[in-house]
Amino acid sequence: MAHEPPRELQALQMAVEHHARAFGLDFFDIVYEVLDWEEINEVAAYGGYPARYPHWRFGMEYQELSRSYAYGLSKIYEMVINNDPTYAYLLAANHFVDQKLVMAHVSGHADFFKHNYMFAGTNRRMVDEMANHAARIRRYVETHGVEAVEGFLDLCLSIDNLVDPNAPPSRRPEPREPVDEDPVAEEPAKLRAKGYMDEFVNPRAAMEASRRRRKAERKKEERFPAQPQRDVMLFLQEHAPLRNWERDVLGIVREEAAYFAPQGRTKVMNEGWASYWHSRLMTERLLEGSEVIDYADNHAGVMAPAPGRFNPYKLGIELWRDVEERWNKGRHGPDWEACDDYAARERWDTGEMRGQEKIFEVRRHYNDVTFIDAFLTPEFVRRHGLFTYGYDRAARQYVIADRDFHAVKEKLLFMLTNFGQPRIDVADANFLNRGELVLAHRYEGVPLRLDMARETLANVQRIWKRPVHLETTYDDRPLAMHFDGTSHSEEASTVERVA
Amino acid sequence: MVNRIEQDRKRFEDIIRGRVKKDLQRHITRGELIGKRGRELVSIPVPSIDPPRFRHGTREQGGVGQGPGDVGQPLGGGQQPGAGGTGAGDDAAEHLREVELSIDELTTLLGEELGLPRIEPKGARAIQALRGRYTEIRRVGPESLRSFRRTYRAALKRQVSAGTYDPRRPMVVPVREDMRYRSWRDVPTPVANAVVLYMMDVSGSMSDEQKEIVRIESFWLDQWIRRHYNSMATRYVIHDAAAREVDRDTFFTTREAGGTKISSAYELAVQIVEREYPPDDWNVYLFHFSDGDNWGGGDNERCFRLLREKVLPWANLFGYGQVESRTGSGAFLGALSSHVQAENLVCSRIPDRDGILGSIRDFLGRGR
Known part of the structure; x- marks a missing residue:
């Protein structure tokens, strides 16, 4: 399938990369493949990776992509994967100016992948790794049958949002913390005796046996895990009673989920960065006069903020531009913060001109949460008309809730923290000393969807094999959900209380 | 590689089919399918097959948007966010996923589910x-x-x-x-032609619901038989005390009132077939739906005689479906099955909509 780009695209690639490097972007080699729309749909269904393990959801994705392409609803413009060399795809049917735009955009992504700290720990040979995963899973399918393997994959995928995005993908488990032993408490009660009688009143063998018994008692009481474990998948991979191939499959799904996690955590920054650079490369270096209209049309299409939905491309590019402008004009620091004269702020320009330097620094050291936290300003929110919305139960529709800076920022940060996924930890894996698993949802004001939580809990039970419990909050009251392998039950109280 | 995505797509489709099949009863008894043609697509809601995950309730979550508007102003009708693109919500309906299947595919599923044998056309080699x-x-x-x-x-x-x-x-x-x-x-080349003749009792005791049942059942019977023949004719006969031939629409909509004389319908059916579809060249299927209430006065015996002497010798299949009603006596079914026995006579009782599948199996399970 590997279609080398035709000569004119190779020349274009050289030109684009030449200009990109001149601007200071730096990336691994980029390998473009030119595909027709059926092939590109296929590659897109696999997330851009040429070899993935067999699973129906790729087929579903493919069918949806093909259908929406056939109906003219969507076109895939760019697809680029974090790897060394970086792979990117071009749609053969696109206009030359579109290819130019895509290449300029891809240069931005490639630079971001190479330099942002979130991606430092990612496997740069993921294309090969995924091919290995595919081969392994295919082998399991051959041995254990497609139903068994696919069924287990579905269970794993059901919890693939419960990885610790901060953990490097192939982290080894933390060594168990040494238990803080208390020698006094461990010493069995002694009967009082004179020194020479001690040996007979408290015989050494009996004392030793008693000490061992106490130690065992204490061990039982200790919680396992000692600390709540954020990476539920990793925990299950290490401690659930799984067969070898199951453990491997769980590890594969976890590794891929962890590999994708940084992309979810830098969506706004990454898309904004790529858009910022395609915009500068195109308008300052690459565009021909005849291509301006087509370029502007495409660019506007990508940036259009769908009403009531936030567009990471738009928010990202505007924030980058804002940061650049602020550091060009010196609009930061104590003097700027202290100034409350609107006119003076409007005119503010110290001629600092450190904008370029600043944005390159920011792209290295921030992720979406820290980026928004540090650089979203009240002026920005006002100028771009950002608002929060909520569901109005009475009117049964979504309404604009607030335009206040703090509200918008808080909501944005919430949406981006843990990329909008609920945070769920392993609280106890030996609940009631019966090997039952307790998961704890960290409630942050938004409840879980109970129907899905129920089904997911059942899937966790199928992996853990013993009864599982979930501690969450609903309607601002604690809620304990249980699944014992056959039936669900719930009470409005904490799991501990139920016990 | 194309091969690989095809495999995954096939798996996906198999899973969807499995879901549809599980709930086939409900899907095929929906009245609005009736009248669609074989390749026409119908969308069928199946429960979402995406793996469940711990998620926030989207309604409570809200989000951030961009654009003009005052606080409290609703986001316009077409702009209600799918929040985060996961398309999830609190309504049960949002868990459903619409899949498009053609009537042909549904018929195949029906055949698989009921374990229907292929129909072997009578004397195909001869024609x-x-x-x-x-x-x-x-x-x-x-x-x-x-x-x-x-x-x-x-x-x-x-x-x-x-x-x-x-x-x-x-x-x-x-x-x-x-x-x-x-x-x-x-x-x-051998050809096999078929004619299907539907007869329905439209006397006062047949209610709209019962007609709907007949309608749905005959639609699927039609689909299944049709796929085994190069060409197929359908004819419709309604009767109360007297029988007449009608077109399809009338067949399903008329409501007559009056007595019931089943033999009148059988006589007319025999006439139609003998005049227009010589049974040597045609595969003949007859289905009669009634609530089982027949006039006295020896009409039952007339019916049995007609069946024994005229119909059963040349028909591929004669199906009698009795739609249960509160008013009908339902005596005809018992009388028929005790007086006439033949391989190509099938009697089936349809208590309600849920009985349709079973009844289709009764009729078509013999592969005739």
Whole structure:
């Protein structure tokens, strides 16, 4: 399938990369493949990776992509994967100016992948790794049958949002913390005796046996895990009673989920960065006069903020531009913060001109949460008309809730923290000393969807094999959900209380 | 690689089919499918097959948007966010995923689910028609059928034998005699034609719901039989105390009131078939739906005699479906099955909509 780009695209690639490097972007080699729309749909269904393990959801994705392409609803413009060399795809049917735009955009992504700290720990040979995963899973399918393997994959995928995005993908488990032993408490009660009688009143063998018994008692009481474990998948991979191939499959799904996690955590920054650079490369270096209209049309299409939905491309590019402008004009620091004269702020320009330097620094050291936290300003929110919305139960529709800076920022940060996924930890894996698993949802004001939580809990039970419990909050009251392998039950109280 | 995505797509479709099949009862008894053609797509809601995950309730979550508008102003009708693109919500309906299946595919699923055997047409070998097959080559014919390859082969042959062919300057020029044309030969192929004749009791005791049941059942019977025959005719007869032939719409909508004389319908059916569809050349299916209430006065016996002497000797299948009603006596079914026994007579009781599948299995399970 590997279609080398035709000569004119190779020349274009050289030109684009030449200009990109001149601007200071730096990336691994980029390998473009030119595909027709059926092939590109296929590659897109696999997330851009040429070899993935067999699973129906790729087929579903493919069918949806093909259908929406056939109906003219969507076109895939760019697809680029974090790897060394970086792979990117071009749609053969696109206009030359579109290819130019895509290449300029891809240069931005490639630079971001190479330099942002979130991606430092990612496997740069993921294309090969995924091919290995595919081969392994295919082998399991051959041995254990497609139903068994696919069924287990579905269970794993059901919890693939419960990885610790901060953990490097192939982290080894933390060594168990040494238990803080208390020698006094461990010493069995002694009967009082004179020194020479001690040996007979408290015989050494009996004392030793008693000490061992106490130690065992204490061990039982200790919680396992000692600390709540954020990476539920990793925990299950290490401690659930799984067969070898199951453990491997769980590890594969976890590794891929962890590999994708940084992309979810830098969506706004990454898309904004790529858009910022395609915009500068195109308008300052690459565009021909005849291509301006087509370029502007495409660019506007990508940036259009769908009403009531936030567009990471738009928010990202505007924030980058804002940061650049602020550091060009010196609009930061104590003097700027202290100034409350609107006119003076409007005119503010110290001629600092450190904008370029600043944005390159920011792209290295921030992720979406820290980026928004540090650089979203009240002026920005006002100028771009950002608002929060909520569901109005009475009117049964979504309404604009607030335009206040703090509200918008808080909501944005919430949406981006843990990329909008609920945070769920392993609280106890030996609940009631019966090997039952307790998961704890960290409630942050938004409840879980109970129907899905129920089904997911059942899937966790199928992996853990013993009864599982979930501690969450609903309607601002604690809620304990249980699944014992056959039936669900719930009470409005904490799991501990139920016990 | 294309192969690989095809495998995954196939798996996905198998899973969807499995879901549809599980709930086939509910899907096929939806009235609005009736009247669709084989390739027409119908969308069928199946429960979402995405793996469940711990998620926030989207309604409570809200989000951030961009654009003009005052606080409290609703986001416009078409702009209600799918929040985060996961398309999830609190309504049960949002867990559903619409899949599109054609009526043909649904019929296949129905066949698989009920374990229906393929229908073996009666005397198919005996009934033959001639069909043109393009297997011949001739020296004359219309230019549109010229066989390019054979023409040049003939020309090459001629040139080589005449010594005018120079391999260093390979030029082949066909002349008139080299022309070859594709042509056809008539091949006798077996054909199987079928006629399905539906009879329905429209006397006062048949309610709208019962007619709906008949409608749904006959639609699927039609679909299944149709796929086994090259061409199929359908005829409709309604009766109360007297029978008449009607078109399809009338068949399903009329409401007459009056007594019931089943034999009148059977007589008319026999007439139609004997006049227009000689049973030697046709596969004949007859289905009669009634609430089982027949007039007294020896009409039952007339019916049985007609069936025994006229219908059953040549019919592939005679199906009697009794739709249960509160008012009907339902005596006909018992009388029929005790008085007439034949391999091609099937009686089935349809208590309600849920009984439709079972009844279809009764009728078509014999593969006749």
